[in-house]
Amino acid sequence: MTVHHTSLRHDIDGSYFDSVLVHDDTHVDNHHDLHDAQTRPTVLVFHGMEGRSDAQMQFATRLVEQGYQAIAVDLFGEDVSRGGIEATGAAMAGFVEDRVALAARLATVFETLTAAAQVDPQRVAAIGFCFGGLCVLDLARHGQPLAGVASFHGLLKPPPEAEKRDVTAKVIVFHGWDDPFAPPEDVVALGREFSGRGIDWQLHAYGNTLHAFMAPFADDPSRGVLFSESASARAWTSATHFLAECFGGR
DSSP states (O other), X not given: OOOEEEEOOEEETXXXXXXXXXXXXXXXXXXXXXXXXXXXXXXXXXXXXXXSOHHHHHHHXXXXXXXXXXXXXXXXXXXXXXXXXXXXXXXXXXXXXOHHHHHHHHHHHHHHHHTSTTOOTTSEEEEEETHHHHHHHHHXXXXXXXXXXXXXXXXXXXXXOOOOOOOOSEEEEEEETTOTTSOHHHHHXXXXXXXXXXXXEEEEEXXXXXXXXXXXXXXXXXXXXXXXXXXXXHHHHHHHHHHHHHTTXX
C-alpha cells in the first residue's frame, strides 16, 4: 500500500488553510462522482495548540493503514502557523476563551472539508488531541453530522452558550486521570452534561497519567504533560474498535 497526500487547501475570508487528505491508492479523485466509486470512511484529525503538525499526519497515516482515509485538519490557517508556537498558542487561547468563535470556525472548516469530492459526507468521524480533543467534542455538541468523535486528552469544559442541538454522533473520551488541564470535576461535569442530553458516550480514564499522553515528545511532568506508552497504546486500540463500530465495520 502506498500512502498519498492530497492538498485540500481552502480559504476562509481571505485566509488560507492547509488541510491535507491522507489516503491510499483507492481514494476517489476530484474527477469522479461519489456514486461511481467506493469511497472509504473519512476520519478528520484535529491538532493541538501547535497547529497542523507532523504528529497529526502520522495519526492520519495510521488510520489509512486501518482502512480509512483521513484529513489532517488545519484550524488556524497558514498565516498563524508561520508565526510558530507563540502564534498558534495565542490562536488556541483565543478560541478557548471565545467558544462561539470556535464553533463558527469548526462549522466552516467541517462544511468545507466534507464537501470535498473525495469525501462521502454520510461516513465521517473525527478525532482530536489536546485542543483538538475539545474541538471534536464541540463538533458533537453542536450537532454536526458525524458518525462518532474521539477526544484524546482533550479539554472538557462545555461552551457557555445555552443552545442545545440534537446530537447523533457517538462520543468516546480518552483521559489521563491526573491531567491538570481537565481535573476530575470536569470529568464528572462532562458525564452529567452528555447523559443529560441523551448522548451515546463513554469514557476511558487512565490512572497515573498526565496530559498529552499520546504525544511521544511530551516530557515535562512539571507542566503536567507526559507521554505514556501504555495509555497511548490502550487508547489507540480502543479508538480502533470505536471507529469500526461507528462505521459498521466499514
